[in-house]
Amino acid sequence: MTAFRGLTYEIQCSPVLDAAGTGVGIFGLVRDVTETQLARQQLEFMAHHDLLTSLPNRVLFNDRLQEALYRAKRRGTQVALLFFDLDGFKQVNDTLGHPTGDRLLQWVAQVARGAIRDMDTVARLGGDEFAVLVEDIDTPVGAAAVAQRLLESLGQPFADGERQIATSASIGISLYPNDGLDPDTLFKAADMAMYRAKAGGRNRFEFFASDLGTTAAAIFTKTAWMRQALEHDGFVLHYQPTVRLQDGRLTGVEALIRLRQPDGQLMPPLEFIALAEETGLIVPIGRWVAHEACRQWKAWQAAGDLNLRMAINLSAREFHDAACVRAIGDALKTHDVPGDQFMVEITESMMFPDPIRARTMLEELRDMHIAVAIDDFGTGYSSLAHLRDVPADFIKIDQSFVAGIPTDEKTCGIVRTIMAMARGLNLQVIAEGVETDAQLQYLRELECDEVQGFLLGHPLPAAEFAHRLEIRRARG
Numbered sequence: 001m002t003a004f005r006g007l008t009y010e011i012q013c014s015p016v017l018d019a020a021g022t023g024v025g026i027f028g029l030v031r032d033v034t035e036t037q038l039a040r041q042q043l044e045f046m047a048h049h050d051l052l053t054s055l056p057n058r059v060l061f062n063d064r065l066q067e068a069l070y071r072a073k074r075r076g077t078q079v080a081l082l083f084f085d086l087d088g089f090k091q092v093n094d095t096l097g098h099p100t101g102d103r104l105l106q107w108v109a110q111v112a113r114g115a116i117r118d119m120d121t122v123a124r125l126g127g128d129e130f131a132v133l134v135e136d137i138d139t140p141v142g143a144a145a146v147a148q149r150l151l152e153s154l155g156q157p158f159a160d161g162e163r164q165i166a167t168s169a170s171i172g173i174s175l176y177p178n179d180g181l182d183p184d185t186l187f188k189a190a191d192m193a194m195y196r197a198k199a200g201g202r203n204r205f206e207f208f209a210s211d212l213g214t215t216a217a218a219i220f221t222k223t224a225w226m227r228q229a230l231e232h233d234g235f236v237l238h239y240q241p242t243v244r245l246q247d248g249r250l251t252g253v254e255a256l257i258r259l260r261q262p263d264g265q266l267m268p269p270l271e272f273i274a275l276a277e278e279t280g281l282i283v284p285i286g287r288w289v290a291h292e293a294c295r296q297w298k299a300w301q302a303a304g305d306l307n308l309r310m311a312i313n314l315s316a317r318e319f320h321d322a323a324c325v326r327a328i329g330d331a332l333k334t335h336d337v338p339g340d341q342f343m344v345e346i347t348e349s350m351m352f353p354d355p356i357r358a359r360t361m362l363e364e365l366r367d368m369h370i371a372v373a374i375d376d377f378g379t380g381y382s383s384l385a386h387l388r389d390v391p392a393d394f395i396k397i398d399q400s401f402v403a404g405i406p407t408d409e410k411t412c413g414i415v416r417t418i419m420a421m422a423r424g425l426n427l428q429v430i431a432e433g434v435e436t437d438a439q440l441q442y443l444r445e446l447e448c449d450e451v452q453g454f455l456l457g458h459p460l461p462a463a464e465f466a467h468r469l470e471i472r473r474a475r476g
Contacts, residue, residue, distance in 0.1 A: 007032060050124040052102055053109035061123035061131055065183045068135050069176055075136075078178075080143035082132035083190035084150065084171040087202045089128040092165065100160055104167070107158050115149040131190075140175065140207060144219045145279050147171045147205035155203065170197040171205035179208045222272050225259060226281050230288065234260045237292050238459035242311070242430060242452045245444050250469070252309030252343065254452065255293040256459045257285070277317045286318040287327050294335035294342075296462050306469070311343040313375065316350045325364045332368070339369035343394070347376050351390060362391045373430065377418060388425060395422050399433020399453070406442040419446050 016025035048060035056064070065081065072079045086092075086108065093101040105128065112122045112130060121133040134146050150171060157164040172194025180186040189208040197206040204220075229235045239253040257273075258266040276282040293310050300306040318324055332339060344365060351358045362372050373394035397418055404411030415431075422429045431443050434453030443451055460468065 053106055053124050055109050055113075055130075056121060056123040058123065058125045061121060061125070061133065062183050064121050065133055065186070068133055069182070072135070072176055077135070078137045078139075079176040080132075080134040080137055080140075080146070081174045081176075081186045081190045082134065082143065082147055082150070082171055082205075083174075083187065083194050084130055084132075084169045084205075085194070086128040086154075087168045087170055087198070096160075096163075096165075100165075103160055104158055104165060108154065108167070111153045111156075112150060115153040116146055120146070131187075140173075141219065141275055143173050143175065143207075144205070145275070147173060148219070148223060148279055151203060151205065168203035170194055170202050172197055172208065173205060174208045219275060222275055223279055223281070225261060225267075226272060226276060226279075226285070229259055230281070230284055235285065235288060235292075236260055236266060236461065237289065237296065238461055239296075239465045240452060240459040241457040241465075242309075242450050243456045244450050245440075245448055250308060250472075251450055252311055253465070254311040254313075254345070254459075255289060255296075256313075257289055273315065277315055280317070282315045282317050283321055286315060286324075287331075290328055290331035291334065294331045294337045297337050297341065298335045299462075300466060303466075306466075307341060309341055309343055309371065310337070311345055311371075311373065313345045314350070316347075319346055319350050319358070319361070325361055325368075328365070328370070329368060332370075340371075343371035343373055345373045345375040345396065348374055355389065359389060359391060366391055366393075392427060394428045394430055394449075396430045396432050396452075397448075402431050402433045402439055402443075402453070403435075405439055407438075412442070416446065419448065 010031045012029045012031075014027050015023045016027050018024050048057060049055065050057045065079075068079050071077075086104075089101065089104070092104060105124070108128075108130065109122070109124060112132070116122055116132060116134070119135060123131050123133075125131055132146065132150070134143055137143055151169060154167055154169045157166050159165075172190040172192065174180060174186045174189035174193060176186060179189040193206045193208040197204050200206065225234070236258045237255045238258055239255055241250050242252040242254065243249070244251045257269050259269075259272050261267055273282065276285055289312055293312050297308070297310045300308070314324070321327075328342075328344065331337075332342060346362075365372055371393040372391065373396055374390065374392050375396045376398040377395040395418070397415060401411055401415055401418075405415055406412055419429060428449040430450040430452060431439075431448050432452045434440055434443065434451045434455050436455060439453075440451060440455060457468070
């Protein structure tokens with residue numbers, strides 16, 4: 001069969017022979033089989049999809065789940081199965097009628113598709129039961145983030161004409177390989193977890209394993225804290241100095257975020273940034289960081305002509321957000337901060353999987369005179385080929401390498417190589433995590449440009465940082 005101008009044809013050919021048996025031509029028969037082919041495709045679709053919502057059905061979902069388990073076994077990754085149904089769906093059908101219930105299910109399918117990644121699968125298994133397949137996750141946080149997005153999306157009222165129908169869902173989560181090695185076992189585990197979610201009050205998710213149930217509660221709590229912090233000024237920036245090795249002059253500060261917990265204690269970024277990335281909260285958090293860092297720079301500059309380069313870290317999700325560069329520019333403009341007093345730090349891995357777009361974004365930042373630093377250098381895709389194409393000004397040697405100098409010869413060799421690469425590409429080098437005089441002296445001998453670490457100064461709140469700086473100035 002062949003296709004031409006939207007139609008499908010079946011072509012049959014046979015040779016035409018003369019009396020001597022010699023081929024003199026070809027006899028062809030062309031038949032339009034477009035309708036037959038469309039009918040076959042429709043039957044194929046009906047066999048693997050739910051006709052009401054057009055989502056994959058149980059048959060197709062099980063096939064995809066089994067394939068995902070094969071891939072996860074080869075790669076050594078986890079797979080999450082989310083099983084959910086609607087809270088109170090029977091009441092909707094009984095009181096408002098099945099046509100309304102069907103429209104609600106179609107809306108749920110649309111909302112669920114929008115709440116998951118393109119690589120994941122959502123299916124309708126029957127009635128008001130749905131399942132989501134989440135692949136390539138390293139920790140339960142990834143599954144929890146998808147469940148949280150589903151709950152938030154399905155928690156919005158469904159507008160059926162002029163009627164608003166309140167909805168919610170209960171979600172059970174099972175993980176491969178922790179909770180099962182085959183689809184049936186994972187479904188049973190997710191089903192049990194879903195009923196535990198219903199028993200716990202509905203409109204929530206639960207993991208199958210009890211210890212992961214505790215993790216789910218912690219994720220709920222941290223997510224709530226982050227949302228409250230955005231609304232009620234609950235985030236705090238601490239500032240760590242960067243010092244030029246040549247003369248000991250303070251050249252800049254790095255803004256490091258903290259989350260204030262309800263008890264007043266500050267949570268370090270390692271405990272909440274990954275969850276913020278998974279839930280998407282990192283984007284508004286990043287906007288807040290940019291504005292607060294710019295506001296603080298302007299306040300210091302106005303108070304004492306303190307012109308220190310201000311550096312902020314961009315997460316992968318922020319960096320790949322289409323509005324990232326514009327948002328940084330807006331923060332600079334709002335607080336009247338010159339671009340040449342600002343720096344953004346990204347990691348090597350953030351240049352992938354779309355290096356062309358990433359390079360364009362970095363060039364746009366540099367067009368605004370904003371400096372670019374490659375953070376945690378040496379832990380990702382370090383190579384001359386990659387560095388050559390990255391429009392950067394600084395590289396920051398990761399603290400894991402700094403910790404090994406000057407006693408570990410292999411680590412010293414790596415640091416010397418990084419220094420040579422940077423020099424060859426006309427990049428300045430900042431060594432982070434400097435904690436001892438021996439490390440400082442070794443870096444000075446290598447003619448490292450700038451250093452950062454506890455030996456030079458701990459991250460401090462803005463007021464305390466300014467006070468320490470005044471003391472430093474007074475001492476000369």
